[in-house]
Amino acid sequence: MDRIPILRMGNFLLVTIQVDLYDRLALTLEADLVQMVKKTNAKGVLIDISAVSIVDSFMGRIIGNIASMSKILDSETVVVGMQPAVAITLIELGLPLKGVHTALDVEKGMLLLKSMIDENVDDADLDEQDDAFAE
Amino acid sequence: MLSLSKETIKVLKEQDVVLLRNRVKEVAVKIKMGLVNQTRLITAASELLRNMLRYANGGNCIVEIVSSGRNNGVRLTFIDKGPGIPDIALAMKDGYSTGKSLGLGLPGTKRLVNEFDIKSKVGEGTTVTIIKWANG
């Protein structure tokens, strides 16, 4: 069965979704990711959806779930690279993905994650967060 | 309204959803629908297919290219023989759902398309028709 690979980068987990998700694949990803967060003690999860052309309410719910579940495990989730058409459609569908952080690309997402984690731990290293701004 | 092409696709399992999405995309591209409208249409189709699989174990989807003189569009008709919807007005309300979803299936879907029509009979099934115009 297909699986979406989860990459570990230091404190963070990186998931790049390259295919159109069907339900079971998305559910597997949700389960795998939560397991990985626990196992690696990751502080942040970065989901890159720049190659995803369709996000319907089910997919939106999975993304929301991953964010909430990670939060419970003390890890922040940032969704990066959402296509304009997908963003417009999600808003019209009535799914603003509340509670999910977003960034334009992986690089900006990393900075955002770092700044969020720094805020949680201490105030050090503020200079490195040039582009990032927490909401 | 004129129907320019018509085909019926059976949807019985989850993977069929991806197939149908691709087919709808092909048709939308053919009538030069813009990317955002394509995304709206395919997302709407995805929502309705999901409903069909969840509540009625699948059904048929008719994919048509329609024309109203000035404008071309894609018409999708979802026909299932499921349990039907007892109160359509209630099902069309934001935030209502009997299943385990977010409850924005039908009203959310309606916002994504230009025309939305639903007919349902308890015990017989549900038919949902949507139209998205190429530039609408």
Added chain:
Amino acid sequence: MSSNNYKLLQKKKKEVLELWMKNQLADEGLREDLISNDELRSQSEELIEALIGNLSSNSVEDINSDEWSPVIEILGGIAITRARQGFSPRETGNFVFSLKEALIEVLQKELKNDIQALFSETLKIGRIMDNLSVVTFETFIKGREEVILRQTDEITDISTPVIRVWDGILALPIIGTLDSARTQVVMENLLQEIVETGSSIAILDISGVPAVDSLVAQHLIKTVSATRLMGAECIISGIRPEIAQTVVHLGIDLSNIITKSSLASALAYAFKVMRLEVRKVNAVQKSNLL
């Protein structure tokens, strides 16, 4: 129409045309600036040819029948061209009405000894021509609508420039009324530009928007929400006091949106968020640098 009278009109075709042309040329509303007399004559001739040829048919009373479609086609073509050329509805209408008068005038001359026939034929001609006038107006209006639609498309296309004011900051001044179609274009352009430039802040300046009602506000909120989903922030600037008043009176909640009164203050805010500083260079320091 009885075959005798039909043949009569067929024979008098020339006369009808001359009479009609005379009527048209005598009309004060003649638009020689828009159409030459020769062109007018050839249009008229074509229409009479088709019309009189059709009077013999069985379904003369039924304007929807197939036999009428050539006539309607010619008339429709003329009406559409006239709408595009800028003829007024009255001028276009008179084109058909003056034909009716010409037809009746010829009949009157020919049938002056048979009042009964004259009456019934006049009635028939009247009915047919009335139907044709309706067709003319319908097509005329359709032609006008097409002109309007095309212009709307053009306006929408030219009036949504996305400006890159700073590295990472986009500005989009909106001028004119915001309707759903326009918002759609504005939103798509803005989001696309955000992706292309990798800008994390977009400023939507509405100082050129005459009024904000709840629908426009909804469109703005939608644009801001979509921008956020993509990972950028959208600031709305250029809110005039009147607009602030209406927004509150209408009970629209903009509290989740960053609003600034002017483009300048929005830009200042964007600089602050991006930790940029704009400073005046001290004159003494500057001379030291040189």
